[in-house]
Amino acid sequence: MRKISKGYTMNQKGRFIAFEGIDGSGKSTQVKLLTQYLTSKGHKVYATFEPTDSPIGKIIRDIFNHRMEGDQKVIAALFAADRLNHLLHSEDGMIKKLNDGFTVITDRYYLSSYAYHSVHVDMDWVIQLNAQSATLLKPDLHIYIEMDPQISMNRLNAGRTHIEMYETLDNLVKVRDKYEIAIELVKNEEKIVKIDGNRSPEVIAAEIQQLLETMENEVLY
Ligand code: ADP
Numbered sequence: 001m002r003k004i005s006k007g008y009t010m011n012q013k014g015r016f017i018a019f020e021g022i023d024g025s026g027k028s029t030q031v032k033l034l035t036q037y038l039t040s041k042g043h044k045v046y047a048t049f050e051p052t053d054s055p056i057g058k059i060i061r062d063i064f065n066h067r068m069e070g071d072q073k074v075i076a077a078l079f080a081a082d083r084l085n086h087l088l089h090s091e092d093g094m095i096k097k098l099n100d101g102f103t104v105i106t107d108r109y110y111l112s113s114y115a116y117h118s119v120h121v122d123m124d125w126v127i128q129l130n131a132q133s134a135t136l137l138k139p140d141l142h143i144y145i146e147m148d149p150q151i152s153m154n155r156l157n158a159g160r161t162h163i164e165m166y167e168t169l170d171n172l173v174k175v176r177d178k179y180e181i182a183i184e185l186v187k188n189e190e191k192i193v194k195i196d197g198n199r200s201p202e203v204i205a206a207e208i209q210q211l212l213e214t215m216e217n218e219v220l221y
């Protein structure tokens, strides 16, 4: 684990952690393991993901499944709208959950948009599209799981019957490179750690738990 940035603001009752990485990097596996761990320690945990299962997320999935046409600019804008709804929904929005004292763990947040959409459109424009979300709520911690795109592809091919729109080796290499650029851009304002994803799920989970313990001791929680 390499700590690459400091900087932290806490403006809600619960803590907010965003997992990032290319498809197949092991995010959902780690969200699950961290949820189990924090729950066992007595925390109220709300685990969530983007694209969400809201009607906006459904439009995104319909485009990914080729049931609808969608230009890359439209896709980027839909993700920004889905994210705002994910934040602001009055019942299950992340801001509401944080204010209710939940630790919120999301599988993807705005860094995903910076990385995936800047393969097709200007990253500055994507950052502008997401400026409202970034103003409303920055994660207390982004955990970026570093993963070789070829290993991700092997995992995805082994574990699934169909491969999604962005899941080609060529695209995952581009997205990985864009993640690196995006992280460089935000690392001075936001807290981001990079975790080596090419180890067993349990070893990665233990490192993340250790990281959170350390943060707790630094009065970051
Ligand atoms: P993501 O949510 O980033 O797409 P997943 O957690 O769904 O990734 O993992 C993708 C595939 O790789 C799944 O089949 C999962 O079981 C497997 N996997 C997850 N973490 C690891 C790991 N550390 N080592 C090997 N395989 C893993």
Ligand code: TYD
Pocket: 022, 023, 024, 027, 028, 050, 051, 079, 107, 108, 109, 110, 112, 113, 114, 116, 117, 164, 166, 167
């Ligand atoms: P997801 O279901 O998280 O896929 P995976 O579990 O394989 O990582 O995300 C679906 C796809 O949506 C994934 O290829 C990444 C992409 N995506 C974007 O293009 N922009 C975004 O802002 C987000 C959140 C995801």
